Amino acid sequence: MTTLNQAGSITPPGSPPAPGAASPRARTGFRVPQRGRDRMAAPAAQPAVAPLLAVLRAVSPGRDETELLRGYEVAERLHRGQLRKSGAPYITHPLAVTIILAELGMDTATLVAALLHDTVEDTPYTLGQLRSDFGEEVAVLVDGVTKLDGERWGDQAEAETFRKIVLAAAADLRVLVIKLADRLHNLRTLGFQPEHKRGRYAKASQELLVPFAERLGIHMLKREMDDLAFAARDPDAHLAADRAVRSALRAAEPAFGPALGLLRPALAEQGITGRFSIRPRHLYAVHREREGDLAGLRPCDAARLLLLVDGGERDCYVALGAVHSALHPIPGRVKDFIALPKFNMYQSLHTRVISPDGDLLDVIIRSRAMHPVAEYGIVAHIREAGTGAATAERRDLVWLSRLLAWQSDAPSAAFLDSLRADLAPGDVAVFTPSGEVVALPAGATALDLAYALGPETGDLCIGALVNGRLTALSAELRSGNVVEVLTEPGGGPSEDWLRFAVTAPARVHIRRSLDRRLAEEAAAAGRRELLQALAGHQVDLLAAEAHGDSLRIARELGHAEVDHMYAALATGVLDLDDLLARFTGR
Template structure:
């Protein structure tokens, strides 16, 4: 069980929490030396002193953890809180509240999701390495490797050291850390959720920037993990911060539309319940209102005459196995006229984020199109909490011992895709590629051998080719889509069978970047073009040097054979002779200086 409030769909935070992003020290920030009291808190015997009075500020977190976790280690949680509170003492939020209220709120959000004690302790400590004298080595020594990995994963890189690359490299670090333990991403999401909840203390320009970054990067990560309970609230909070006028207008329009919900949904629900009973399927049928940002995107901001069926849908949660979901789908279609071609089967073919349900569009009794979702009761927690549900179940089964193994799973296709291209992407392009890769809308297509390839909406045959591997992409010349010839620029649709045609002599073309959508395709095309450009520049520089040396009756080929060219290149600071030749083409190396060096070699 979790403590999710079903009335508003929000994960609970501390009562009255309204605190902003970022610590604000009383004086210009200085890293204080560790206080003697901290050494007592982290000393080996500190674990045994769990009988000390529990601070009142910690009570809501402990209560949420006890309610959701069958094996809480309250002593570890108390120790983590005391260390974090001591380390952050003297740091303030922009509201003037003590900074410890932020990590405490993040941990409470995670406790509401039902996460294990290890994750909550890491959440309490997640800003200590970044904002206090506490080091990662000390975290590891005091709390163990598992917590140190989580804290390290969410710690931002030093802006002074990394400069303009800090944000991109921080997100690259998060991706790599998530490969080791997905709880890193879950903590980061809870951290951003609390910062969005408390954005009111930030100036307008910063609110807009944080809202934009949240929609482009953090919300998509929540979607990829399937943690929709976080995604929905983050979506709406970022919407409110980024476009408060549209947010307010959407809220008014949804409330007005839902006043007609009983008349719009009542007859459909009555028919559906009757059909389910006839098909001998036990299920709960409920009306689910879409969150505001989803309505805003679906309507394009055109809120005139918004109807109940545009802002809500029916959810059928079946008591039974997978096959009962298909029986229930038949009952839906028997009760309400189905719209042809509008059934999506995410049970047989789950989404990247582990989501499994059946979606269908039908005509309601009053003639409006209506979406109906069917899933089993076992599928429902995963549909709401995604990977968190799996982590939570592992903790419940093993007393917490199996949590790390589930959180370290690397079989998620989207994560494998990120890991495959991230190391090849330069810092200046990494965030752009990450935004593209995380963009909403997945399309599942098939190879002739039956391999499922998941691509973002709008992806092309070329993207499909690169998804099969860089070598296939580089040599692709076209495709057969459902048996018919198609260009590399053709858009791939869900369910398409795509056979990529290749030529061993084919190489990537610069115009491919005009229609390549996915990050793997764009990264590999960019690398191929850069390699070819470097080769052409090196060849042009070499030809220039050959002609100049020939006029002095010197032979470059002989100099290369004897190693003189490499010696000159190394003397000039180049690792390879081709780099030296390319520099000559670019004009960054003076030809006269180079000739003098060869003459003296």
């Protein structure tokens, strides 16, 4: 397949004019080719777009290319005169992003949106013009990935941009897929950025975008993004991991040979057919698992065996039994992601066995039908079911529903930290007494489960029964635990809960409840203070409230509610003498 590195070196024909403040249409005399009848009048493809068309024809043969060529012409003309940090024409970036998405097999609307994804942000082209030229579907996708204006939003711009992407992804997951491809290409070209920016950009990528790729199950993107960010954050460790893994993989085939020699007849004896392959692990995963100690890295540490079974779920379980009959299994190391799929719809059986040479060997078993989703996640569903899956499949992504449930309550200052916590790696699956499966991040507690079941359950919880035994709310949960949350009317969160709440929903709702309680207490204190002061002036506060005088005064002072005015008095924001003067008319 064509790679982005190749695309990044492409130079569009023609000398770019100097950029100016005028509209690109006025500057170039350019009229966007119209849709419908004018499609056939779209110009022939420029040489620069040839790599994209080659990928499109290889992955999606027979697809109409007219709209894609029109999108490229518009993007190239709008970005003409703009340069990347590398000195390459800017169009090489949206073109490269589109090639990534074409390699994934994304639909035409997504590819056109990828070509145009920076036009509204970086050129005078407006969203309204784009909508008129390319239609509502493309406009929604471009709007979803367009950053908010930094001058207008200030320090809140990054957090609110991510909130915007999350909300757009809730309506159409293709927005997030475009954003991931955009970030992947920026990571591939990160070497052209100043050194002080590389580490910060890579860190943000690993904390936010890589987890999003994993949550959508797009492991093809996730693995490369992880390794590129790793290289930028710690070049020496990345180089060491690369050398160690390459060295180990050179001996992979002879190292795995004896195990395969036992596995193949064991599977044949059970009537199971399929294909084994040696799957290298990505560098960052090896580095993290070994905690940087790569001395003596063996082929079994650098790669795993993948078995694609010809058959369904039942055949996968039969294959697991055959693997365990041929090679001694390690107790407690079987993970069944078929019966309990991961949060990103991933399905496979994982097991660890002892090879004939005494090495610990990881084996992954899945059916051929499961394989596309295991590699491409939501993209596989979109390709199979059409663009409607980009909306429909989000119902199966519990993590997205959970994120949407708390994001509106998180202020900008706390949103990114909460998002990082919510996207943290790890996957714990616990059961409620009714049999409902709830996915939580590693380290989650019974309190986190309570809030995962709903804010009301969380606020009223007082303890939990884990596998029938009474435990504290701070008890850390393990996969397979059956947990019943105990509640009590009139209960409420305490400041202490923030010490062991792990998930973003729990932390956001606890802070919100505590802030609401503090505001209520401040309002009550302010009202008492004003009541006592007005009593000395023979003014009845209760009557003033009943007649609407208190609300009128509150709004004159800029407070939407009377309680807000009382709280401002209690906290010293309002002066008591000034407030008395308004109530007494003095």
